Amino acid sequence: MSSEAILTRRFSDHIERTGALLPAQREAVFSDAPLTLVGAGAGTGKTHTLAWRFVRCLLREGVRPRDILTLTFTEKAASEMAERIGALFAELRPVLDPDGSLLAATAAELQEATISTIHSFALAIVREEALFLPSGLSARAMTPPEADLFVRRCTDALDEMDMDWFRRALSSGRGLEALLGGGEQDLADVLNAYGAKGVAAFALALSDMLESRGGSPETLAESAEREDFIESVRERLESLLRAPAVSAADLWLGRVLPGLPSELPGGGAFKERTARLRSRWGGRRAGTP
DSSP: HHHHHHHHHHHHHHHHHOSSHHHHHHHHHHOSSSOOOOOOOSSSSSHHHHHHHHHHHHTTTOOOOOOOOOOEESSSHHHHHHHHHHHHHHHHHHHTTTTTTSSHHHHHHGGEEEEHHHHHHHHHHHHGGGGSSGGGGGGGOOOHHHHHHHHHHHHHHEEEEEEHHHHHHHTOOOOOOHHTTHHHHHHHHHHHHHHHHHHHHHHHHHHHHHTTOOOHHHHHHHHSSSSSSSHHHHHHHHHHHHHHHHHHHHHHIIIIIIOSSSOSSSSHHHHHHHHHHHHHTOOTTTTTO
């Protein structure tokens, strides 16, 4: 019997004997699927389950601690995860390897496991691969204060339509004119409609979404060149917005406007806007063009 089979059998027997894992947790720990997704809320034992799964992975033939990547969102969670894994391995080692012949090498290398936040791991990759990046050895992550300052400067430049600032800020090979595509007036119209802060906030949210999907501004620009791109976006937006729009129309056309007096008392901008709203929509029903 292979060492993996021996260790796995002892591991499984120990779980059965002690009841250390709930059925759903056991399923997650022993899953051999290429991707195992476990949905769990706060206080449901995620760290506990991950620690047991980590040890389970260590029992595989040829797997070393440095071969396993464990990522969290906070430094506190990463520290807790490392402590849990270390404590669990120390607890289970006498049970799984009584004579010390099977897990000695693993124990010696346990500190080499990568257990960190996503940001720390990404920064480590940047530093290790710095020679292959345009910024070279000077590559580093932008600090939160630097990011905030950049967003403020970008917002100010948008507010003043300072295109020279963007020309200086853009990296080589990514010219402003190429990005705008002759649509500087379109940018001005968008800024007039949503304001510089609104446009900057939208750009940041869009950047986060693109990154989460493995995309970039370049991939978005390439998509926009497709003939069916605008139509596909319109159809998607319509499918998302139709239901809440109809609900809002039902409220205003079915209850709010009919419930208002024919003539609002007083004056002012609110009365004028209400009059225009009633003039345009008062005779219609929700769902009608």
